Amino acid sequence: MLAKMYCQAACAALVLAWSQASVAQDSAAVERGRAKFEHSCAPCHAAGIGDDGRAMLPGTDALRIKYRGALPALLEERTDLTFDAIKLFVRRGTWSMPPFRPTEVTDAEIRDIAAYLERAARTASSAR
Numbered sequence: 001m002l003a004k005m006y007c008q009a010a011c012a013a014l015v016l017a018w019s020q021a022s023v024a025q026d027s028a029a030v031e032r033g034r035a036k037f038e039h040s041c042a043p044c045h046a047a048g049i050g051d052d053g054r055a056m057l058p059g060t061d062a063l064r065i066k067y068r069g070a071l072p073a074l075l076e077e078r079t080d081l082t083f084d085a086i087k088l089f090v091r092r093g094t095w096s097m098p099p100f101r102p103t104e105v106t107d108a109e110i111r112d113i114a115a116y117l118e119r120a121a122r123t124a125s126s127a128r
Helices: 002-045 058-067 083-092 107-127
Strands: none
Touching: 002 058, 002 107, 083 107
């Protein structure tokens, strides 16, 4: 009986340690994703006034026009942007967005951006 309790305690400790390592790893991915988003995506897709004086940056405004309120224009408020969806848009480009080569934004960086956007969307929806 005592051996079973030790085994259960050891298993619980392993699960907790794995969970904490996963959270730390996820936090690191989110931070890398935030930094890459700020560098590569935010110049067109962040909130704020554009350099041309328009109410929104060009990528945000293009999405506002495209989705007409059906989806948020701000990428950081979107809950539907998976790694695969982001990779498709990044690699192929769309409308006024140019494609980005893997030497400009790697697949690992796209995965980090996806982690960042997922966390940002959760934060945005909980703030509403």
